[in-house]
Structures are given as C-alpha cells and as structure tokens.
Amino acid sequence: MxxxxxxxxxxxxxxxxxxxxxxxxxxxxxxxxxxxxxxxxxxxxxxxxxxxxxxxxxxxxxxxxxxxxxxxxxMNDMSRKTDFLLQQKATALAKINELTAISKGIDFMVTRFAHFREIGVDHFFEETLLQPEPYFLTKKSASAHQSVSAMNYGYQYGVIIDREELQKPLPDFSCIFQRTSLENCNFLKPAGQYRCVYKLLRNDQMLRIVPEIVEAIGLPETAGPLFHEDFCSDIAGFDNQFVVKFSIRIASDPNEAAFEK
CATH class of the missing domain: 1.10.1660.10 (Multidrug-efflux Transporter Regulator; Chain: A; Domain 2)
Structure with missing residues (x-):
C-alpha cells in the first residue's frame, strides 16, 4: 500500500x-x-x-x-434518513424491552428452581408475601377437561380451590390464575404468611391429593382459598410427574380463622 x-x-x-x-x-x-x-x-x-x-x-x-x-x-433525502434512523431506534428499544423481559423470566425460573431444590418435596414451609400479588383469574370452562399450561398462562400460573371445596372428598377448582401486571389484574393474592408444600404428582393425583394436603396444613388455622400452582415442572423434567406448590394463607388472628370455617 x-x-x-x-x-x-x-x-x-x-x-x-x-x-x-x-x-x-x-x-x-x-x-x-x-x-x-x-x-x-x-x-x-x-x-x-x-x-x-x-x-x-x-x-x-x-x-x-x-x-x-x-x-x-x-437515500438522498436527509429527512427520510432521519425518519429511518428514528424508526430503527424504536425497533432497537423494542428488542431491548423484549430481551429485558426474557432476562426477568429466566431470573424468575432460576430463583424458583433453586428454592425447590433447597426445600424438596413433602416438606412444609412458611413464606411471607410482603405485597399483594396481582393475578388474572379465568373462570373454569364448562367443558369436562381444561388444559392448564405455561404455553397459555405464562411462567406463574395454577388453579384456585375455593374454601367450600376444601371440605369435599374430591374438591374441584373454580378458576385458573396467572400472574400479571397490577393494571391488568382482576384479583390480588393477599399479602401475609403462607403455609406451603411442594408435591411431585401425576396428572391423576392433582386434585385427589388435596384432602391430604388440607389435613396436613391444618385448615382451621388458615384463611382464604388454596393455591395449586405448577412450579417448575418443565425445568425439573420428571417423567410423567409435575412439581406442584400448594399454598394457603395463615389466618392473622383466631377471629379470622373462625370466620373462615
């Protein structure tokens, strides 16, 4: 050169x-x-x-x-070039937001999986929900079978079993919940202390095990419905079994517990 x-x-x-x-x-x-x-x-x-x-x-x-x-x-027109660059900036910002959401989703799954590994199955534990969690509830379909999966409901989802159903030998759920933003929610899971347990279940055990869970948790000491949440089944990868987290709020005082009976 x-x-x-x-x-x-x-x-x-x-x-x-x-x-x-x-x-x-x-x-x-x-x-x-x-x-x-x-x-x-x-x-x-x-x-x-x-x-x-x-x-x-x-x-x-x-x-x-x-x-x-x-x-x-x-392009010879400077205005067109400016508009084009601004459009590309908007595209880049959208991609950044998308990647940020993906990163948060991965962090969420890492945290959940680590907690499941630490606690293990069949061990009751208590956790504190410091702030109400916003959920979107979908009433159970009238059809005989309804599929509930992360594909349709996102990373944090499950079903709610109402208080009156918890007294039955074979309880049924009333609605599906999925975690959402505060502005899009139609239900707030109350803040407070929750009694929880992880279970490893087959499909046919999902509701049949509820009476056993209720007895072990001690229903008279609790308030509100039972949350039946798919926890990290896809990540855990058990053959034909699912990791389910059961949680129910501990009554803040004896009067609240008595009212819930």
Whole structure:
C-alpha cells in the first residue's frame, strides 16, 4: 500500500472483525466497494470505510437485511434518513424491552428452581408475601377437561380451590390464575404468611391429593382459598410427574380463622 490510510482486503477485514468473504460479498452487491483495485487485481480499502462497516453491522444486529441497508445508504433525502434512523431506534428499544423481559423470566425460573431444590418435596414451609400479588383469574370452562399450561398462562400460573371445596372428598377448582401486571389484574393474592408444600404428582393425583394436603396444613388455622400452582415442572423434567406448590394463607388472628370455617 502506498498511502497510510489504505489497507489490503485482509488487513481491512481484520480491522473490521469480518471475513474477506464478507467483503467480497459486499463488493458484489455494491454495498461496500474498495476505493480501487491495484494493477495486480488486489482490492484496496480506505481506513475511513470502517465507519460504514460498523453501520452495516449495527443495522444487521437489529434485524435489517442487506437490501434494506443498501436502500438506506442510497437515500438522498436527509429527512427520510432521519425518519429511518428514528424508526430503527424504536425497533432497537423494542428488542431491548423484549430481551429485558426474557432476562426477568429466566431470573424468575432460576430463583424458583433453586428454592425447590433447597426445600424438596413433602416438606412444609412458611413464606411471607410482603405485597399483594396481582393475578388474572379465568373462570373454569364448562367443558369436562381444561388444559392448564405455561404455553397459555405464562411462567406463574395454577388453579384456585375455593374454601367450600376444601371440605369435599374430591374438591374441584373454580378458576385458573396467572400472574400479571397490577393494571391488568382482576384479583390480588393477599399479602401475609403462607403455609406451603411442594408435591411431585401425576396428572391423576392433582386434585385427589388435596384432602391430604388440607389435613396436613391444618385448615382451621388458615384463611382464604388454596393455591395449586405448577412450579417448575418443565425445568425439573420428571417423567410423567409435575412439581406442584400448594399454598394457603395463615389466618392473622383466631377471629379470622373462625370466620373462615
């Protein structure tokens, strides 16, 4: 190279952290061409073309095609370019929000799985809910069978078994709950102290085990419905069995417990 700002294809590719094959493709589609080809047929690039490569890579990361990127570079109207960049910024922010939600979902699953591993199955424990949890309740379908899964209800979901059902030999649930935002909820799980247990169950045990849970928990000392929550079944990966968390609020005083009887 006879000028300080001129680079061979290999050096330019290394500087931009892309391959020579990529540069050849950019040249072929007229997206980024060398500043000249020397007498031996070698492509020569300028140092300041690194900025264009950086822009191309940035646009690719937000999902733009090479054709869309080419169209942007060929725009002559500055207003159109400004509008286009603002649109791409909005796209990037949407992706950031999506990734943030995914990260929170993973953190949520990690925390739940770690707690399940620490406590294990069949061990009763108490936990404190410091703030009411917002849920969206869906009344049980009139059909004989209703599938309840994370595919439809998100990471935190389950069913609620009303107080009067807990007295029956084979109780049934009244509605499905799913964790949601405060503005979208139609039910608040009350703050307070909860008595809980994890169970490893087959499908046919999901409701048949409830009387056993109720007796062990001590229903007279509690208030409100029983929450029957799929906890981390997909992550735990037990064959034909599901991790279910049962929880019910401990009555704050004897009068509340007496009222719930």
């Amino acid at each position: 006879n000028k300080i700002n001129e680079l061979s294809t290999g050096d330019f590719a290394a500087l931009c952290q892309i391959t020579k094959k990529t540069l050849f493709h950019y040249d072929k589609i007229d997206l980024l061409k060398p500043i000249r080809v020397d007498e031996n047929g070698y492509r020569v690039y300028a140092l300041d073309q690194c900025d264009k490569v950086s822009t191309i890579k940035l646009f690719q990361k937000i999902g733009m095609s090479l054709q869309d990127i080419q169209d942007f570079f060929q």
